[in-house]
Amino acid sequence: MDASQIIQKMEVWRFSSRRVVFVIRIMRVEVLLLLLLCQTAGKMHSMNCPFPEDPFPILHEFYQPGELVIGRIPSHIFFFDSSPSFMEQPTWMLADKPVSIPKEYQNILALAFAVKEINEKSGILPNLSLGFHILNSYYIAKMTYKATLSLLSTQQRFIPNFKCDHQKNLIAVFGALASETSANIATVLALYKIPQFTSGSHAPLHGGKMLFPHLYQMVPNEAHQYMGVVRLLLHFRWTWIGLMAMDDDNGDRFLQAVVPLLTQNRICSSFTLRITKMAFMDDFITVVLRLEEQYRVFLQSKANVYFVYGEPPSLHILSMLLSAAAKFALPPLGKVWVVTSQWDFNTWSINRIWDIEVFHGAISFAVHSSQPPGFPDFLQIVRPSWSKGDGFIQEFWEQAFSCSMTMSDPHKENERICTGEEKLESLPAIFFEMRMTGRSYSLYNAAYAVAHAFHAMHMSRSKQKKKINGGQLNFQNIKPWQLHHFLKYIEFNNTAKDTVRFNENGEILEGFDITNWITFSNSSFVRVKVGRLDPQAPRGQELMVNDDQIVWHKSFNQVLPISVCNDNCHPGYSKKKKDGEKFCCYDCVSCPEQMISEQKDMDVCVKCPEDRYSNAHQTKCISKVVIFLSYKEPLGIILAVLSISFSLITALVLGIFIKHQDTPIVKANNRSLTYMLLISLLLCFLCSLLFIGQPLKVTCLLRQTTFGLIFSVALSSVLAKTITVVLAFTATKPGSGMRKWVGKRMANSIVLFCSFIQAGICVLWLSTSLPFPDKDMHSLNDKIILECNEGSAAMFYCVLGYMGFLAILSFTVAFLARKLPDSFNEAKFITFSMLVFCSVWLTFVPTYLSTKGKSMVAVEIFSILASSGGLLGCIFSPKCYIIILRPKLNNREQLIRRNKIK
Ligand SMILES: *[C@@H]1O[C@H](CO)[C@@H](O)[C@H](O)[C@H]1NC(C)=O
Numbered sequence: 001m002d003a004s005q006i007i008q009k010m011e012v013w014r015f016s017s018r019r020v021v022f023v024i025r026i027m028r029v030e031v032l033l034l035l036l037l038c039q040t041a042g043k044m045h046s047m048n049c050p051f052p053e054d055p056f057p058i059l060h061e062f063y064q065p066g067e068l069v070i071g072r073i074p075s076h077i078f079f080f081d082s083s084p085s086f087m088e089q090p091t092w093m094l095a096d097k098p099v100s101i102p103k104e105y106q107n108i109l110a111l112a113f114a115v116k117e118i119n120e121k122s123g124i125l126p127n128l129s130l131g132f133h134i135l136n137s138y139y140i141a142k143m144t145y146k147a148t149l150s151l152l153s154t155q156q157r158f159i160p161n162f163k164c165d166h167q168k169n170l171i172a173v174f175g176a177l178a179s180e181t182s183a184n185i186a187t188v189l190a191l192y193k194i195p196q197f198t199s200g201s202h203a204p205l206h207g208g209k210m211l212f213p214h215l216y217q218m219v220p221n222e223a224h225q226y227m228g229v230v231r232l233l234l235h236f237r238w239t240w241i242g243l244m245a246m247d248d249d250n251g252d253r254f255l256q257a258v259v260p261l262l263t264q265n266r267i268c269s270s271f272t273l274r275i276t277k278m279a280f281m282d283d284f285i286t287v288v289l290r291l292e293e294q295y296r297v298f299l300q301s302k303a304n305v306y307f308v309y310g311e312p313p314s315l316h317i318l319s320m321l322l323s324a325a326a327k328f329a330l331p332p333l334g335k336v337w338v339v340t341s342q343w344d345f346n347t348w349s350i351n352r353i354w355d356i357e358v359f360h361g362a363i364s365f366a367v368h369s370s371q372p373p374g375f376p377d378f379l380q381i382v383r384p385s386w387s388k389g390d391g392f393i394q395e396f397w398e399q400a401f402s403c404s405m406t407m408s409d410p411h412k413e414n415e416r417i418c419t420g421e422e423k424l425e426s427l428p429a430i431f432f433e434m435r436m437t438g439r440s441y442s443l444y445n446a447a448y449a450v451a452h453a454f455h456a457m458h459m460s461r462s463k464q465k466k467k468i469n470g471g472q473l474n475f476q477n478i479k480p481w482q483l484h485h486f487l488k489y490i491e492f493n494n495t496a497k498d499t500v501r502f503n504e505n506g507e508i509l510e511g512f513d514i515t516n517w518i519t520f521s522n523s524s525f526v527r528v529k530v531g532r533l534d535p536q537a538p539r540g541q542e543l544m545v546n547d548d549q550i551v552w553h554k555s556f557n558q559v560l561p562i563s564v565c566n567d568n569c570h571p572g573y574s575k576k577k578k579d580g581e582k583f584c585c586y587d588c589v590s591c592p593e594q595m596i597s598e599q600k601d602m603d604v605c606v607k608c609p610e611d612r613y614s615n616a617h618q619t620k621c622i623s624k625v626v627i628f629l630s631y632k633e634p635l636g637i638i639l640a641v642l643s644i645s646f647s648l649i650t651a652l653v654l655g656i657f658i659k660h661q662d663t664p665i666v667k668a669n670n671r672s673l674t675y676m677l678l679i680s681l682l683l684c685f686l687c688s689l690l691f692i693g694q695p696l697k698v699t700c701l702l703r704q705t706t707f708g709l710i711f712s713v714a715l716s717s718v719l720a721k722t723i724t725v726v727l728a729f730t731a732t733k734p735g736s737g738m739r740k741w742v743g744k745r746m747a748n749s750i751v752l753f754c755s756f757i758q759a760g761i762c763v764l765w766l767s768t769s770l771p772f773p774d775k776d777m778h779s780l781n782d783k784i785i786l787e788c789n790e791g792s793a794a795m796f797y798c799v800l801g802y803m804g805f806l807a808i809l810s811f812t813v814a815f816l817a818r819k820l821p822d823s824f825n826e827a828k829f830i831t832f833s834m835l836v837f838c839s840v841w842l843t844f845v846p847t848y849l850s851t852k853g854k855s856m857v858a859v860e861i862f863s864i865l866a867s868s869g870g871l872l873g874c875i876f877s878p879k880c881y882i883i884i885l886r887p888k889l890n891n892r893e894q895l896i897r898r899n900k901i902k
């Protein structure tokens, strides 16, 4: 290989997550070369392990021998690496002081604990000892590859694929938290088909089932988490959030998956922040300056909820900046942080004095964890000298407790010497938690899964073998890939009573815990389980959150935080899009008339049904009140009383006339016409009663026709009377029998004829369009009017018009005849009464047309009463006056004389 090839390869290794496929290709070539080398080497040197020891062994390792060995590549300790200069050959040497991530140490202990338990149990893998080999990856691709190949090599020899001792039989490898590291491990292990268990983010591996069929995920599929977060946002009605993701492939993938999901659920991001990835120590200052700039974005945003996606180590930068805001003279943030399961305070021990209170009240999705009963006791025995194979504990102990194990180290001159009796439980939670975290728990379960699978394989083999050669089993012949068949169908209950099994994609069937972080000023925090996300639950019930249990950031004063672009639209308003802004930001406009919106934030207002109307605030539809002119209300009572009183008066007048029927004043001008007029007036008054009360089929039919007919009779009687007067003076000489006879015949036929025409109109009306009871829902906003629909307005106005015609005719004739010298000349009175009649009905039409509902009916009744009353008063009161009060005048001579004097 020449220099340019080396440079190219270095590049590929550094950013391998971006080019997984490419790396695989290169790695395959690489490993095949190595295999070839080993094959020849193996042949040359037989089995005495003549290989030289590795000159650059991985310093941080923990090896516990066993017949079966589980490998693990964590990222517990790292170095600040400088960017390559390309001036010298890269080496395996790591410079400078190692930095420990104390929290990772619990994961190492979890595996050691599981292996110890399995070895002590007689029920599982009896007669076989399980061991483990943990090699640090330093978050560096080249070291990850080296660690992986070291697992495949004999202890202390870096010759992969070649075994000197028979002790180390690698059966499974547990990956690191960082997905990039897991991917690097998987590329190598894919060649060997060794089962690999990942417990961190696995996004780059997901969908790569074709590439990595031997991968088991100890965390549920990440897509469930995205859905869970969306459910959570919807649950709290947070529609305006800040999104943060690393500026790398993982971040891209995350945004590609989540942004459409958010949009579908009508949630918008106020900003999307890509957190710069720090590859080398040299970038540190640039990254911090970038973040400081981005901090201003946080401060300006109205979003109160930030959804962060990312995984260590890059997120350290973010948490460090936020925690150290005060040191940068930045105002503190009071927000709700929603974080995915990858997040943890994987604090570097050198950043001991962090103020993590900015994350107080954060809500985090965490892989479900329970507490295996023996773990607290196990932690009690952990001391710097607890196990001689543990190469991690020195860095952990020194940096977590800030003390020194060796006195001679010049770097640690000013530090105190560790006593070795320090207590793990005295460490703040950012360094060490006494309870198993989700990640430790998944490693614990993975170890058991491997043991159970191996046990199952052992059992099935020994059954077959027994038949052949009596049950002896050589575990050395068992190859790791043979485990897959058993792992796929494994199902067991662990010591914490959780069931462990995988789905068809090799993902563990498990949910997420929703935890709430309560931080303290002493850098400690507790996770409180406040809910659960169960992807297997029926749709819509996946998320269960106990709202009351959640503690929010202090800036919210324990009031449920709101995170929206603008305040909700109140009921009675609907949303209106703002130009040029996301759909989560909108104006509120009040609903148009007669439309309502019942809830907050409605997209549109809806119309009330016909029989209901909107209230004043346009938030509800109210039932309309049904109205009609009834006997129960004052107006109805007054009108009814009036009509009955008038009828009684008319009846009284009729009585008086009948009693005095032989006096001249009654006999004058056709007595039977007078009676007819009185009777029709009586009926007129009574017919107004038809208009009061709820409109029924019968009353609607009768109302206008009865009224028209009776009034026509009355009017034609008046007309006949007037004509009688005129005829008396023009047609024949006074006193002759002929005159009387002609007058009577004439009068009767006029009444009959005129009424007949009206009757004809009414028959026509009823036969073409029947009046019927109807509901008027539209005339008044808040009321339904019960009314009679006339059927045909034209016919109604015909009836009215005909009456008007009769009235005007009577009026004209009476006006012409008013000066005729008849002793009982009624013409004057008739003129006057017709004047009253006409003016009443002329005012009726416009009033009738301009009123609605009850008043419309009342107007008609009033007009009926007024006009009939006018007729009664004008025509009959003078006569009654004479009959009752001046009986002396009621004789022929007196009347004639009176006229002559005039
Ligand atoms: C384990 O070893 C004991 C004695 O050494 C033997 O009796 C027993 O059958 C072995 N069990 C298995 C499962 O091989």
Ligand SMILES: *[C@@H]1O[C@H](CO)[C@@H](O)[C@H](O)[C@H]1NC(C)=O
Binding pocket: 425, 426, 427, 428, 429, 520, 521, 522, 524
């Ligand atoms: C930190 O403070 C909290 C409450 O003040 C206390 O419960 C906890 O034990 C402390 N943790 C440590 C490690 O000192």
Ligand SMILES: *[C@@H]1O[C@H](CO)[C@@H](O)[C@H](O)[C@H]1NC(C)=O
Binding pocket: 491, 492, 493, 499
């Ligand atoms: C695990 O425990 C549950 C009850 O807690 C039981 O129904 C189930 O059968 C157990 N599964 C196995 C594999 O033992």
